[in-house]
Amino acid sequence: MVLQSLCALRAQAGASLSGLPAALEHGGPGAGLVLRSLSTDVFRNLALEDWIHDHVDLRSRGVLLLWRNSAAVVVGRHQNPWRECDLRLMRRSGVPVARRRSGGGAVFHDLGNLNLTFFSSRGGYDRRRNLRVVTGALEALRPGIDVRATDRFDILLDGHYKISGTAAKLGRTVAYHHCTLLCSADRRLLSSLLRPTCPGIHSNATASLPSPVQNLLDNDPSLTPDGILQQLAEQYLTEWGVRGGSVVAVQPDEQSFAGIDRSVSELRSWDWTHGRTPKFSVHTTLELADPTSAEVCTATAHLEVKSGRVESCKLSVPPAWLPRAACADLAASLVGARFCPSEAAAAAAPFLQSEPRDVDLDARLRNLCENIVALM
Amino acid sequence: MAAVTRCSFHLVRRLLSHQYKRRCVRVQTIKTHKDQQPPAFLSKLNNARLFHTTSAWRGPILQFKLSDIGEGIMEVVVKEWYVKEGDKVSQFDSICEVQSDKASVTITSRYDGVIRKLHYTVDEIALVGKPLVDIETDTGPEVPQEEDVVETPAMSREEHTHQEIKGHKTQATPAVRRLALENNIKLSEVVGTGKDGRILKEDILNFLAKQTGAILPPSPFRETHESQRPKEKQPATQPATQPAAPKPVLTTKDVTESLKGFHKAMVRTMTAALKIPHFGFCDEVDLSRLVALRADLKAISEARGVKLSYMPFFIKAASLGLLHFPILNASIDEACQNITYKAAHNIGLAMDTSQGLLVPNVKNVQLLSVFDIARDLNRLQALGSSGQLGTSDLTGGTFTLSNIGSIGGTYAKPVILPPEVAIGALGKIQILPRFDSNGQLVKAHILNISWSADHRIIDGATMCRFSNLWRQYLENPASMVLDLK
Numbered sequence: 001m002v003l004q005s006l007c008a009l010r011a012q013a014g015a016s017l018s019g020l021p022a023a024l025e026h027g028g029p030g031a032g033l034v035l036r037s038l039s040t041d042v043f044r045n046l047a048l049e050d051w052i053h054d055h056v057d058l059r060s061r062g063v064l065l066l067w068r069n070s071a072a073v074v075v076g077r078h079q080n081p082w083r084e085c086d087l088r089l090m091r092r093s094g095v096p097v098a099r100r101r102s103g104g105g106a107v108f109h110d111l112g113n114l115n116l117t118f119f120s121s122r123g124g125y126d127r128r129r130n131l132r133v134v135t136g137a138l139e140a141l142r143p144g145i146d147v148r149a150t151d152r153f154d155i156l157l158d159g160h161y162k163i164s165g166t167a168a169k170l171g172r173t174v175a176y177h178h179c180t181l182l183c184s185a186d187r188r189l190l191s192s193l194l195r196p197t198c199p200g201i202h203s204n205a206t207a208s209l210p211s212p213v214q215n216l217l218d219n220d221p222s223l224t225p226d227g228i229l230q231q232l233a234e235q236y237l238t239e240w241g242v243r244g245g246s247v248v249a250v251q252p253d254e255q256s257f258a259g260i261d262r263s264v265s266e267l268r269s270w271d272w273t274h275g276r277t278p279k280f281s282v283h284t285t286l287e288l289a290d291p292t293s294a295e296v297c298t299a300t301a302h303l304e305v306k307s308g309r310v311e312s313c314k315l316s317v318p319p320a321w322l323p324r325a326a327c328a329d330l331a332a333s334l335v336g337a338r339f340c341p342s343e344a345a346a347a348a349a350p351f352l353q354s355e356p357r358d359v360d361l362d363a364r365l366r367n368l369c370e371n372i373v374a375l376m
Numbered sequence: 377m378a379a380v381t382r383c384s385f386h387l388v389r390r391l392l393s394h395q396y397k398r399r400c401v402r403v404q405t406i407k408t409h410k411d412q413q414p415p416a417f418l419s420k421l422n423n424a425r426l427f428h429t430t431s432a433w434r435g436p437i438l439q440f441k442l443s444d445i446g447e448g449i450m451e452v453v454v455k456e457w458y459v460k461e462g463d464k465v466s467q468f469d470s471i472c473e474v475q476s477d478k479a480s481v482t483i484t485s486r487y488d489g490v491i492r493k494l495h496y497t498v499d500e501i502a503l504v505g506k507p508l509v510d511i512e513t514d515t516g517p518e519v520p521q522e523e524d525v526v527e528t529p530a531m532s533r534e535e536h537t538h539q540e541i542k543g544h545k546t547q548a549t550p551a552v553r554r555l556a557l558e559n560n561i562k563l564s565e566v567v568g569t570g571k572d573g574r575i576l577k578e579d580i581l582n583f584l585a586k587q588t589g590a591i592l593p594p595s596p597f598r599e600t601h602e603s604q605r606p607k608e609k610q611p612a613t614q615p616a617t618q619p620a621a622p623k624p625v626l627t628t629k630d631v632t633e634s635l636k637g638f639h640k641a642m643v644r645t646m647t648a649a650l651k652i653p654h655f656g657f658c659d660e661v662d663l664s665r666l667v668a669l670r671a672d673l674k675a676i677s678e679a680r681g682v683k684l685s686y687m688p689f690f691i692k693a694a695s696l697g698l699l700h701f702p703i704l705n706a707s708i709d710e711a712c713q714n715i716t717y718k719a720a721h722n723i724g725l726a727m728d729t730s731q732g733l734l735v736p737n738v739k740n741v742q743l744l745s746v747f748d749i750a751r752d753l754n755r756l757q758a759l760g761s762s763g764q765l766g767t768s769d770l771t772g773g774t775f776t777l778s779n780i781g782s783i784g785g786t787y788a789k790p791v792i793l794p795p796e797v798a799i800g801a802l803g804k805i806q807i808l809p810r811f812d813s814n815g816q817l818v819k820a821h822i823l824n825i826s827w828s829a830d831h832r833i834i835d836g837a838t839m840c841r842f843s844n845l846w847r848q849y850l851e852n853p854a855s856m857v858l859d860l861k
Contacts, residue, residue: 077455077473077475077480091764102479104480152477167480168480169479169480170446170481170482171482171484172468172482172484177479278498309636333640333644337636342731342763342765343731345767346770348767349641349735349770349771350641350642350644351644352767353645353771353772353793353794354648354793354794354795355648355710355795356709356794366771369767370767370768373766373767
């Protein structure tokens with residue numbers, strides 16, 4: 001019903017940018033607005049965050065956005081996804097990796113995890129107050145629960161299980177602070193995905209600090225995501241002194257939020273999710289095996305990766321195993337390709353394919369190539 | 377605002393030689409035509425930059441100190457620079473991204489000018505209150521850039537800045553000036569309806585509406601933020617207009633970029649292919665019976681979950697032909713001393729993917745049925761479209777077919793992919809009139825095939841016989857049944 005009246009008002013406003021004119025006009029100075037996203041696509045929700053950050057006037061009123069995604073790993077702005085999560089396993093399981101615009105560490109999202117984004121003006125940026133809303137809501141739902149915010153703005157349950165992590169983005173005039181809340185996430189999937197793709201990565205990217213976690217649902221079965229969501233909204237509105245406010249459900253589509261589709265495709269692009277990684281190097285050993293004779297050999301590989309592309313590649317293979325020239329040529333064929341298995345395979349294929357070679361030599365070269373591609 | 381402009385005026389005065397001090401000259405930068413706002417699809421970080429030609433004398437170099445982030449934070453890590461030394465920046469352009477305990481902060485420029493020095497490199501710790509960048513400003517700090525070169529008489533001390541052109545005073549608030557600036561409007565051409573002919577915001581909007589013939593409702597957000605957010609997301613409904621001005625000259629330049637990815641791969645393959653002396657052989661195949669057969673089998677195949685096209689038939693027929701002419705499935709070594717007859721028929725299919733031309737192959741076609749081939753093709757096509765073809769799929773091919781006809785074309789001149797010795801390119805299937813064995817005119821489904829082979833080890837007769845055999849299998853699919861293994 002709220003959406004219908006919003007649509008009618010939007011039609012009247014004509015070329016107005018905002019899809020929520022009525023909702024935004026509601027309330028006076030110091031008022032807050034609670035929105036809930038109807039999308040479960042991590043990229044669309046991140047784009048919605050950006051849209052609100054860019055377009056909504058936050059000087060007199062703050063906004064709380066509540067959202068949930070289907071399974072995804074979200075890394076911080078300056079992080080290295082190869083170091084933070086197992087990209088190979090994620091590709092096999094169909095779990096995408098997303099990069100948010102705020103800093104901080106890597107988190108696993110799924111429908112059992114609740115995300116909250118507190119939008120405010122730069123002056124009204126207050127992470128402690130926002131986390132008080134969260135702890136207050138949980139205490140209201142389950143009196144006596146031991147939830148506390150730490151100095152690092154995490155929320156701990158019973159003193160040592162992390163149930164919420166925080167990150168923030170500050171612009172010139174507006175700021176947002178978002179945090180997660182573990183209600184009933186798949187912890188097994190979480191722990192299996194949040195480990196490095198390959199060993200030997202050296203990077204200055206922001207590292208995550210792993211912590212033991214627990215779901216709120218494990219602590220108390222009555223704490224469901226929907227129930228917590230409702231309570232959070234009420235707590236937020238109470239904290240900001242809004243009477244009679246309600247949660248506005250929004251569909252983050254192009255019709256209501258002009259320009260959001262472009263933002264979604266940008267956030268989804270490889271150049272943003274992987275290519276934005278700060279420069280790093282991979283230095284590791286490879287266990288090579290000859291497919292026919294079952295001999296083994298150890299080699300080392302050193303790759304420099306910048307903007308997600310292989311800048312240089314050095315392979316040290318015992319000359320008895322493979323001729324030095326062939327290894328150097330294979331390494332050279334990988335330079336300039338993205339640090340991603342399919343592109344690396346496509347880049348190396350002409351080299352592997354085009355020259356007639358001895359069968360055994362061919363098999364060993366192919367094995368070496370597969371080992372390198374397995375690092376990505 | 378008044379105090380500021382007065383201040384800059386004094387700064388200018390001090391810098392001038394004595395003889396001009398009688399008439400205070402405020403030399404302002406000339407706006408070039410290059411400051412058309414870029415289209416709205418650029419991301420927020422690539423904010424519009426105003427290009428100014430520098431004036432005859434240089435402005436002061438100001439140290440832009442890292443302002444207080446809040447929450448008692450004294451140091452941050454510089455994570456990314458958006459500018460480099462020598463870049464021009466405008467007020468509110470993003471300069472860099474810093475990180476402090478999980479908060480990512482975008483630092484924007486306070487001044488217009490040119491970046492002269494970056495005090496930190498990426499991953500260095502920057503201190504709050506210490507200089508971050510040095511900016512050489514054009515006319516002085518915090519002055520919104522004005523249009524046109526003017527000579528103004530002694531500045532009056534009124535509240536709003538003045539601009540005197542051709543003897544007319546035009547009054548406008550800085551916010552209105554900025555709006556005019558963004559839309560390339562000369563204030564002298566706008567009729568002011570405010571007090572003393574002052575130009576109001578509505579005057580600018582009316583002027584724009586007349587120019588463009590469009591109604592431009594100012595967005596509610598922009599109205600309240602007119603002086604604070606000039607560069608963010610120029611709405612598409614406010615096109616830049618340049619009334620009575622010379623046409624902007626857009627110069628498109630040559631763009632040079634290094635070869636990357638699949639271009640490099642193609643260069644490598646084709647350079648190697650150049651060493652092979654090619655000869656071509658073309659023919660046409662009547663597929664009328666095959667078309668009917670496929671129509672029958674399509675439903676059965678789909679019931680088994682596999683899409684059946686014509687390719688599996690072409691591939692299987694090729695493999696059956698290769699059994700009789702194994703030299704076409706061979707490889708010649710570098711020194712041209714030995715021929716290796718490959719046992720496996722790994723028939724590659726040239727595929728146009730998002731990564732460019734890739735040639736995955738179906739392994740051991742000699743052991744597979746038409747249905748098995750169709751299933752494998754489905755798998756390769758799915759991997760190809762999602763960009764997930766692996767090394768084993770892309771290497772090991774012994775013979776290739778290219779279905780360029782699916783995009784278009786009849787005859788082609790395909791290039792052999794080393795270390796193979798033969799390749800076939802299939803044109804599109806056309807319905808053409810042909811005479812049947814009784815001399816009657818019938819509709820026939822005709823496909824053109826173009827073969828290329830390595831003339832060092834394959835002669836024309838071999839190629840022709842192979843092609844005839846292949847054609848025979850396809851023109852009469854029932855004959856394939858006889859030779860199926």
